[in-house]
Amino acid sequence: MSDLPESTNEKIIKSKIRIQNHGEVFTPKRIINKMLDLPNIREACQNLTSTFLEPAAGEGAFLVEVLNRKMKMVVKNYGDNLIRYENYSLLALSTIYGVELLEDNAQKCVMNMYQVYYEAYQQQAIQHDAKVKKKVLDSAKLIISNNIAQGNFLTKLAPDGNPIVFSEWNPINLRKDGKTIKVQRTEYTLMDILEGIKKEDGDSLSHSVVEQLDLFDSFDDEEVFEKEKKQMKYIPVKITHVYKEEMEEVNG
Template sequence: MAEQVKSKQRVADHGEVFTNEREVNAMLDMVKQETERLDSRFLEPACGDGNFLAEILRRKLAVVKQRYGKNPRDWEKYAFVAVGSIYGVELLPDNAADCRKRLLSIVEEAWRRAIKTDGDPRFMGAISYVLARNILNGDALTMLDAEDNPIIFSEWSLVTGDKVKRRDFRLDEMLEGNVKQNESLSLFGDIADNGDVSPRSEWEYDEETQAFIPKPITEYPLTSFYEVMNGE
């Protein structure tokens, strides 16, 4: 695992101190069942270069190997589900890039061990695309990305066979979600310091959760998980 401190200057400027491996595993062991559930979603709001997310991914991929290691197509499908369940926001762009590379290398190493010569050549491209959508350079406090736009994450849902559904949501709306039926929502959007208004998505009442939840800002047609990078 990487050093806890990259430089004293980064600590002074950003308070950047990485969690060591022992603490990472101790904290994740508190939610062990969730770390081993392939579709259980995790969001790390200050993910650094991925200490927590890397360990979550390793645990999920160990489950994929145990359950689907004898079937290359199933291994790829459920490894995709595992990767699609992991999200991170990181303020420093070099850390965000390092996190994506780190997670990608973990998947590639596991893929080559599990699949050997029977893998689909599109698989790693799809994983790289998902990580580019799921690990973002931005500020989790303001919920804005590096271009000062609302952070938008993609939800990846396995539907049938190798088909997945992608839906994009604003992070701020998702965290504001589950507003009770008798509570009010902002109808006019977010007002910036300069007076500009960022319109909100529509909301709908969900009978199952008995709460209002935001509708996705974009929905994409069903597509093979191997082809998600071609969906835009």
């Protein structure tokens, strides 16, 4: 391929200030494809369970192309059956993660990922003379919004000062002849992931239910309310049902 100027409709710079403050220059698609074609990376993009994490995702230039490549593999391997396609495309989606500092970029990245997923799924549904399913699209939205985090990769913190949290979507029943996939969701901080810490299956960092218990005070007949925090954990669910975020009480 010759070194022609970049396509004029590809915007790689937003402003000088953003370049100075955040080093924001987006990578042209041509360069991205060259990089993703490198040995091992090319194979990883074709492997539905290999995981990608982009620490400075921008609007998702790399992540979108990784998703495109994985979605092509889903069609190749599972395109003959729409249920299988739905399950394996969500699995492929669940392996792609990103961190981005700036709010507008992080939001655009989420939208770009969803657009790629939606268009690929819609095309498959048409091929099968069927309609896209709300539960599949809702699950795709839930996965993307959890996998693309706004935050600072250097401090590992989100804008509210809390640790960046990611969910692992571990497939627990992958069989060659299987049509549906169940996943176990477990939450990790970005720091946990980088330090190689292993959590209990289903661990949740963000969810606990606050319940009020009334303890009867026998001396003055007054009811005293005490707050108790119940720790919740994610339960294994079909990947097409992750949007429900189903949990159960730990030891409940």
